[in-house]
Amino acid sequence: MTPRDASEPNSNRWSDLDRPPLGAASLRRGLVREGGLWSEVEVVQRTGSTNSDLVSRAADGRAGEGAVLVAEEQTAGRGRLDRQWTAPPRSGLFFSVLLTPTEVPVARWGWLPLLTGVAVATGLSRAAGVDTALKWPNDVLVTVGGEERKAGGILAERAGDDGVVIGVGINVSLRADELPVPQAGSLALAGAVTTDRDPLLRAMLRSLEEWYDRWRSAGGDPAVSGLQETYAAGCATLGRVVRAELPGDRAITGEAVAIDGDGRLILATENGVQEPVGAGDIVHLRPA
Incomplete structure (x- = not known):
């Protein structure tokens, strides 16, 4: 399936006024900067899997480190153990990033999905004002009605010899009758102060940049970078x-x-x- 850019005309673009489209131009202005990690931010209306798309782009040289691909809707999103991840259009944040931590020993690359979990949980806590926790290895949990519910997940895949694509899916505005399973949750159901996806995405990506820089500067050492301690402190498992x-x-x-x-x-x-x-x-x- 060919991704369609979010700037293209679409008769359904404003079909749900509670779920406005992402502002691709403003996201690029807020995230892509000289000397920063994020090199490009693309928003597409619909695709099968942002992870699959970005792995493919990395393989044929169409994407480099810091590429971010966001989809308003995923039709074949995958979680861990090849589980399906589906949600209504514009009800969540579904994105993948390409990282090439060549200065870090490959043996430590297994920390990248856990690092992403810490970054996502930190960013959402700041921007959405909800308590988040991590279920090992990388489910993002929120509290709904006194119960822990899964609101998101993280999936990492190798991209060639020197790259890793990390995909993140977060339920943002899903209502109770839209949940894929009763045990699922969303930021809205957890009482988020905002479900505006633009600042939520910026907060997660800025947090990911901070943690990735800290981890790389420590040569991928999870103790020296503070990653191991921080992950354990936020781990509900x-x-x-x-x-x-x-x-x-x-x-x-x-x-x-x-x-x-x-x-x-x-x-x-x-x-x-x-x-x-x-x-x-x-x-x-x-x-x-």
């Missing part, structure tokens, strides 16, 4: 009894006690063993 559903139909149950230097979740099991989990689906079984 720590202190809980959880079940880790692992590849190969294996599962581990235990208390989530730490995030290690490789970004893995450490579970303390009933038999006294500490098990590191580097990939899998985490189910929160009991509150902290």
Whole structure:
């Protein structure tokens, strides 16, 4: 599917006045600057997946570090474990960025999606005025009616030998009857002070630039950059009894006690063993 630029005529552009289109020109003015990380910001009306599009562009040299691709609607958005991510047009923020941290050892690139989680949660807390938390590895949680709900997710994919494309999806103005599953949430349902997507997107990307610069300056060291400590402080998974559903139909149950230097979740099991989990689906079984 070919992305269509948001500046093109569209008879449905103002079909939902509660959900105005993003201002591509103002976003570029606010984010693209000399010496900054963001090199280009493009907004398209509709595409399958911003991640897939940006990976493809990086592969054939049409995108470089700091490229940002935003879609008003994704028809084939993907979350972790190839789960589908769908939402009404202009009801959320669906964007991908291309990063090439060549000065950081590849062994530390696994921290990039966790770094993005910290940046997204920080930016949303500032701009939307909602309490956010992170479910390991990178679900963004908000509180709706006293319950934690997933309002967003992050997906990282390699792009060639020296690049990583990171996709972010955030439910902004979804109403209760529009939620894909009852356990989902949105910034609006969490009582956000604004659902204006322009300042929300700027806040997340500025926060991501700050954290990325700090992490790169520390050679990708999660402790020196403060990333490991900050992620742990905002992680709703720590202190809980959880079940880790692992590849190969294996599962581990235990208390989530730490995030290690490789970004893995450490579970303390009933038999006294500490098990590191580097990939899998985490189910929160009991509150902290």
